[in-house]
Amino acid sequence: MTTPLIERTVFIVSDSTGITAETFSHSVLSQFDKAKFKPIRIPYIDSAAKADEVAARITRCALEEKHAPLVFSTLVNPEISHRIRNANCTFLDLFGTFLQPIEEALGMKSNHSIGRSHSVGLSKQYNNRIEAINFSLAHDDGQFIHGLQQADVILVGVSRCGKTPTSLYLAMQYAIKAANFPLIPEDFERGTLPATLTPYRSKLFGLSIQPLRLSEVRNERRPNSEYSSLKQCRYEVAEAERLMRMENIPCLSTTTRSIEEISTKVLEEVGLNRQAY
Amino acid sequence: MTTPLIERTVFIVSDSTGITAETFSHSVLSQFDKAKFKPIRIPYIDSAAKADEVAARITRCALEEKHAPLVFSTLVNPEISHRIRNANCTFLDLFGTFLQPIEEALGMKSNHSIGRSHSVGLSKQYNNRIEAINFSLAHDDGQFIHGLQQADVILVGVSRCGKTPTSLYLAMQYAIKAANFPLIPEDFERGTLPATLTPYRSKLFGLSIQPLRLSEVRNERRPNSEYSSLKQCRYEVAEAERLMRMENIPCLSTTTRSIEEISTKVLEEVGLNRQAY
Known part of the structure; x- marks a missing residue:
């Protein structure tokens, strides 16, 4: 523990929302776990005058903190970008x-146009x-069962998984279009999938969870209830997993996975190749 | 229109979900609007053996398409990354x-550890x-009005804006924690904000929309209804905007803006400096 903790301000500067740059910076900086970062996102820098203001703010920050800040930029216009690059x-x-x-690989020039990626207010894709x-x-949660035939995927699993x-x-x-449908004690007693789901077997994807974690999650919502008890959670999880095995439904534990990780697995398994926004 | 349309396969290779790399590639490639891209995300490449498979697939693709594909990589381990770099x-x-x-700027080494950014299954932040x-x-939609004091922001506006x-x-x-609350004809007749909202004036942010666009959106849900008519939409939008002006609620039109763009404005206006995931 001899390494001193390093702190740095991080500016994220963009001519659009800056969300891409922010997510990216977050990801790269997570590789420095002994450092602490203070991110400041500055969106919509689309003129030389605004860029000069930001450059001045960055240089002021460097003086105050006695360290040059990191600047992640997705500025497209080189003229604007240049003004910030020259800050400390x-x-x-x-x-x-x-x-x-990429221009060399494609043998074509880029548009150099500002704010394209999230400026899609009325596109078909949006x-x-x-x-x-x-x-x-x-x-x-199993509401509105009409229209399930339009679903790309239907997630199934016990309540709160x-x-x-x-x-x-x-x-x-x-x-x-991701629907979701709960598996409940009634289904376990009957020992079959809800009849509503049987026509859509190929769209089903199961989520499971460790009973102890499930009990914690349920206790936050309904403390000290039968529903939240470890015993009930153990029963429901075991039954749900048995049902999924029996019905050959692919299944994934959510216990230590983020929604990004779960979604990635769902896309792979269900064979949907879609591009993230 | 003499520029030929260029098509390229784009591989997005990551030791984690690849979502950061995918979003980033989408953003960079949107600068080439005369080219068409076919993105293939390959997540969880965390061993030399898996990397060799991907490298072979990339080289195969180059042969078939007679063009070297683009590869966006967020592989952290240089040993794994190296194997893919060597593909065509x-x-x-x-x-x-x-x-x-960044290592030079901070005077420290990075962790070089795999899959950090979305591996946050049980962290406090997650x-x-x-x-x-x-x-x-x-x-x-104005349900469950208890707990509004915990909201970071409350979005208000006409139905479907x-x-x-x-x-x-x-x-x-x-x-x-973003609640939302509809402004409805009853509020316009009374000419004041719903009483439920008055204690939370400082958390309110208004969304508005062009009446013609609103009418289109409402018609998808309830075709040819009074609710969807241009006349009704014009009335509601005008009244909602009047109410917001009167109550000094900051307001933004959503008509040509994406949820990323609207959210960026909301964060700025409400003074919340939060980091995206």
Whole structure:
């Protein structure tokens, strides 16, 4: 524990929302777990005057903190980008760095146009995404069973195993119409899938969870109930997993996985090749 | 229109989910609007053997298509990354390119550890995000008005102006507890905000929309209804905007904006500095 803790301000500068640059910086900086970062996202820098203001702010920050801040930039216009590069900073040029090798590989110039990636207010692709969100909301937790034939995937599993956030993530990032349907004690007593689901066997994907974790999650919602008891959670998880094995439904444990990781597995398994937004 | 249309396969290779690399590649490639890309995401490449398989697939693709594909990589381990770099491709090393200048700036080495950014299954930060999603769902469309004091922001606006997808995006990407509350004809007749909202004036953010677009959106849900008529949409939007002006609520039009763009504006206006996941 002799390494001193390093702290740095990180500016994320973009001519658009800066969300791509922010996610990327977060990912790269997670490789430095002995350092602490203070990220500041500055979106919509689309003029020389705004860039000069940001450059001045960066240089001021370097003076105050006695360290040059890191700057992640997705500025497309080289004229604007140049003004920030000249500030007292470590300038990480996410677009500039890669545009040139891609231009060479394709034998064509890039558009150098500003704010393209999230400026899609009314495109078909964007509408699909919003439609998928509405679909996933309408088909959350087994509600509104009409329209299941339109689902790209139907997540099944016990109550509170992570179906809802995963469905919404799939819809939001991949425009996937993800319904979800709970497996409940009634299904376990009967020992078969809910009849509603049998026509859609090929769309089903199972989520499971460790009973102890499930009990914690349920206790937050309904403390000290039968529903939240470890005994009940053990029973439901074992029965749900048995049912999925019997019905040959692919199944994944959500216990230590993020919605990004779960979604990635679902896409692989269900054979949907979709591009993230 | 003399430029020929260029088509390329794009591999996105990661030791984790590859979502960061995918989003980034999408953003960079949107700068080449005369080219058409076929993206293939290959997640969880965490061994030399898996890397060799991917390298062989890339080289095969180059042979078949008679063009070296583009490869966006967030492989952290240089040993694994090296094997893919050697395939017949234009290799774009998202991590390697930036780790070195950051290491120099910080005077410390990176962890070189695999799959850190979305491997956060049970962290506090991750739990906040899931909690925010649950909060936003529970407080969608003015339901469950108890607990509004816990909201980070409350979006208000006429029915179908984009409140729900924006709330969910804020929750999912920023762990922001975003409630939303509809403004309805009853509020316009009375000419004041719903009483439920008055204690939370500082948390309110208004969304508006062009009446013509609103009418289109509503018609998809309830065709040829009074609710969807242009006349009704014009009335509601005008009244909602008047109410917001009167109450000094910041307001943004969603008509041509994506949920990323709307969320960015909301964060700026409400003064929440949060980091995206």
